[in-house]
Amino acid sequence: MKTRRSCCCVVLLLVAVLLAVLTVLLLLWRVRCQGDNVFPKAAVAADSQRCSEIGRNILLEGGSAVDGAIAALLCTSLVNPQSVGIGGGAIFTIYNASTGRVTVINAREAAPWNLKAEVMSGCGPFPKPDSGPQWIAVPGELRGYKEAHQKFGKLPWKSLFEPSIKLAEHGFPFPEFLRNLSLHPHMYRRLKNSALGPLFFKGDDLRQNVTYPQLAKTLKTIAEQGPETFYRGKIAQDLIRDIQGSSITLQDLKNYRVSVMEPLTVSLGDYTMYTPPLPSRGAILGLVLNVLKGFKFIPESMGQRQKAQTYHRIIEALKFGNGQLSRTIARRHRSDETDLLSDEFAKLIQQRIDNRAHEPEYYHTGPQAPDKYGTSHVSAIDKDGNAVAVTSSINYLFGSMIFSNSTGVILNNQLADFCAADGTFPDFKAVAGQQPPSSMTPSILISKSKESLMVVGASGGSMIISAVAQVIMNKLWFGLDMTGAIQKQRLYVNGSNVLRFENGFDEEVQNEMKERGHVKGLPIPLPSVVQGIYRSSGCVEAVSDARKRGKSAGY
Numbered sequence: 201m202k203t204r205r206s207c208c209c210v211v212l213l214l215v216a217v218l219l220a221v222l223t224v225l226l227l228l229w230r231v232r233c234q235g236d237n238v239f240p241k242a243a244v245a246a247d248s249q250r251c252s253e254i255g256r257n258i259l260l261e262g263g264s265a266v267d268g269a270i271a272a273l274l275c276t277s278l279v280n281p282q283s284v285g286i287g288g289g290a291i292f293t294i295y296n297a298s299t300g301r302v303t304v305i306n307a308r309e310a311a312p313w314n315l316k317a318e319v320m321s322g323c324g325p326f327p328k329p330d331s332g333p334q335w336i337a338v339p340g341e342l343r344g345y346k347e348a349h350q351k352f353g354k355l356p357w358k359s360l361f362e363p364s365i366k367l368a369e370h371g372f373p374f375p376e377f378l379r380n381l382s383l384h385p386h387m388y389r390r391l392k393n394s395a396l397g398p399l400f401f402k403g404d405d406l407r408q409n410v411t412y413p414q415l416a417k418t419l420k421t422i423a424e425q426g427p428e429t430f431y432r433g434k435i436a437q438d439l440i441r442d443i444q445g446s447s448i449t450l451q452d453l454k455n456y457r458v459s460v461m462e463p464l465t466v467s468l469g470d471y472t473m474y475t476p477p478l479p480s481r482g483a484i485l486g487l488v489l490n491v492l493k494g495f496k497f498i499p500e501s502m503g504q505r506q507k508a509q510t511y512h513r514i515i516e517a518l519k520f521g522n523g524q525l526s527r528t529i530a531r532r533h534r535s536d537e538t539d540l541l542s543d544e545f546a547k548l549i550q551q552r553i554d555n556r557a558h559e560p561e562y563y564h565t566g567p568q569a570p571d572k573y574g575t576s577h578v579s580a581i582d583k584d585g586n587a588v589a590v591t592s593s594i595n596y597l598f599g600s601m602i603f604s605n606s607t608g609v610i611l612n613n614q615l616a617d618f619c620a621a622d623g624t625f626p627d628f629k630a631v632a633g634q635q636p637p638s639s640m641t642p643s644i645l646i647s648k649s650k651e652s653l654m655v656v657g658a659s660g661g662s663m664i665i666s667a668v669a670q671v672i673m674n675k676l677w678f679g680l681d682m683t684g685a686i687q688k689q690r691l692y693v694n695g696s697n698v699l700r701f702e703n704g705f706d707e708e709v710q711n712e713m714k715e716r717g718h719v720k721g722l723p724i725p726l727p728s729v730v731q732g733i734y735r736s737s738g739c740v741e742a743v744s745d746a747r748k749r750g751k752s753a754g755y
Contacts, residue, residue: 242740248744252753254271274419289337319335347458478537481525487546508708516553689704
């Protein structure tokens with residue numbers, strides 16, 4: 201009897217010790233995963249704290265990463281309406297942790313089938329194209345949301361809209377970034393005198409609070425009846441009536457379809473990067489990184505002795521990427537993009553990178569359209585490890601500057617992306633129904649063990665590719681955490697191969713690049729904005745770019 205009691209005591213003692221050890225390990229894990237941008241389970245990184253928190257709350261309610269991302273984007277259309285909205289389009293890259301598969305959902309806007317003649321003469325010269333209804337392409341945003349939600353959502357469709365409907369109805373203080381942008385001398389007069397003026401201005405002054413009463417009604421209808429009311433119902437009819445001068449018809453809205461696509465893949469050491477195919481320029485991002493991985497960068501590559509050579513190689517790879525941009529506009533075949541991403545092509549470019557800069561012809565760089573700014577990105581990961589990178593846009597700042605009074609929708613100007621560098625517009629028959637090329641490159645990188653995952657993307661128009669490439673390199677090759685990888689100053693090589701640096705960029709490197717023959721331009725006026733998440737060893741580091749006053753949220 202005593203022996204039996206002793207055995208029971210030993211077992212109970214072992215159980216108690218085991219529970220104590222597990223408790224300590226759990227506490228250590230939670231402490232290890234604490235920090236400003238670090239969370240133990242899940243997170244959303246949008247370009248404003250308010251919208252990151254709305255996305256996080258959706259995750260807390262049991263929503264998937266896609267649910268959180270959609271809710272955050274709907275919020276962003278209110279907080280940063282200059283960048284994104286249901287009058288635009290989006291590209292999703294989605295990782296399903298249970299199957300290990302990555303899916304791309306392409307909801308980029310499309311050209312209407314009967315374009316108006318005045319579009320042909322409006323492309324140039326710079327600073328054209330001007331704002332106006334003739335540049336509006338068929339919005340794809342809501343059908344993209346619906347496709348992503350049907351395939352990967354968990355919460356009811358309506359619940360994703362409710363937080364933003366409340367915001368639109370009750371209003372909120374004018375966001376700092378939007379305020380500064382609206383008061384900028386270049387933007388103030390254009391915005392105030394546009395159809396959007398009454399939305400943001402009272403007389404000559406900005407309103408204290410932002411409300412969207414008509415958009416709130418539209419979102420409520422879409423939440424209750426589904427997106428088809430935007431494409432076939434009363435909202436569609438009101439929208440077409442409000443945008444007189446556009447080529448879009450009710451039939452264009454009705455016939456719009458999203459595309460579910462296989463991502464392009466690039467091997468980057470222990471990671472595989474998944475990025476969208478055309479109309480995205482994910483192949484260019486992949487090409488740049490595929491070239492640079494051959495130099496076997498390590499943290500010491502950014503040390504005092506090597507950083508100038510490292511930056512020179514990065515710049516040269518970006519120039520060769522520019523050399524392929526004009527070619528990819530016409531590419532419509534998957535095989536062409538696959539050739540761009542081959543190791544053989546990367547090695548050919550590596551061999552052409554020496555210690556000097558060269559003329560544009562050396563990189564096969566031709567004339568390219570002027571730089572553009574705009575767009576918004578959201579990265580999200582849920583407690584089950586599902587992840588989404590989604591980039592959305594209405595193109596230029598405030599899109600076409602056209603506001604539908606009946607629906608409260610701000611319309612895109614994506615047809616401007618068809619404009620060639622010489623100020624011409626393509627043949628109508630070639631463009632009808634097509635999607636313009638886009639620098640949006642929402643990407644997901646997964647380690648071979650599936651233990652580590654990066655979700656990343658950017659806004660900033662033509663600066664997106666260079667921004668995303670530098671953040672990936674900063675994290676994977678140069679040893680920075682995700683916060684450091686995103687906040688570090690960046691450079692940009694524009695379409696004419698002119699270098700532009702962010703304010704505060706290393707002066708020594710800038711001087712060295714000039715000595716090597718690179719052409720230096722003016723500082724970047726409106727930088728690209730990156731949202732990224734890195735999950736490893738059970739911790740989630742989610743970072744919203746401080747360049748847009750963003751902050752992530754998680755739990």
